[in-house]
Amino acid sequence: MTPPSAYGAGHRLARHFFLDKDVVRMARALLGIYLVSEFEGRRTAGRIVETEAYRGPDDKASHAWGGRRTARTEVMYRIGGTAYVYLCYGIHHLFNVVTGPENMPHAVLIRALEPAEGIEHMLRRRGLPHLQYRLTAGPGTLSQAMGIRTEHSGIDLTAPQSPIWLEARQPPLPANQIVSSTRIGVGYAEECAKWPWRFYIKNNPWVSKK
C-alpha cells in the first residue's frame, strides 16, 4: 500500500493507490485523504470525511449496473485514478473517483469534505458569507466549492499536470474511527439499497447527514 514516504502535503497519490479491486475497501481508504484542486492559481483542499462505494455491474445503484456502457459512463471503465463527474438533478456536479483495474467500472462518490485550504475561494464559489457546514457537507456542494464540474469527467487524477488530485497527508484512519450506513438517495435500487456502503468519520461535524 502507500509507503510512509508518500505522506505529506504536496505529494500526489500515484496509480497503485487506486487499483484495489475491492471498491468497498477503497471507499474506506479514501476517508482522511485530501482532495486538492488548483484552477488559475487558486488552490483549494479538503479532507474527505464521507464516501460511498458503487460496485459496477452487480450494483443496481451504480450507473454501470448490468455492464451498461454509454457515453456518460464510459469513463467508469477506465483505470483507477480517473475522475467521474456527472450532473445530478440538472444542478449538481457529483465527483467520483474511479477505482480498480481498467474495465472494472467501480467508483467512490465523495460526499463531504472538511475544508483545509483556500476557504476564501470556496466561499466565493458557493456564494456564502462565512464558514459554515453548508460549504462542503454534501456531494453537490463540495464539488461547487472545489470548482469541479462535469467537464472534468475523465481526467487522470494521478497526472502531474492534473488540476484535481489526491494527497495522503496522514496515515490511514483506524477502523474504529469509521462508521458505515446505507447509501443516501438510492431507494430505487431495491435490495442493493440495503448494502451498508456509505462510510464517514465518526463524530466529524462536516458529514452531510446523520
Add this chain to the structure above:
DNA sequence: CGAATGATCGGCT
C-alpha cells in the same frame, strides 16, 4: 423525437 428520471439542495411551512 418525446418523456421520464435522478448517487441533491435550500427555502419555506
Add this chain to the structure above:
DNA sequence: GCCGATCATTCGA
C-alpha cells in the same frame, strides 16, 4: 417535513 428547481442522459416509439 415538504417541495420545486433544472437539464443531461437514457430509453422507448
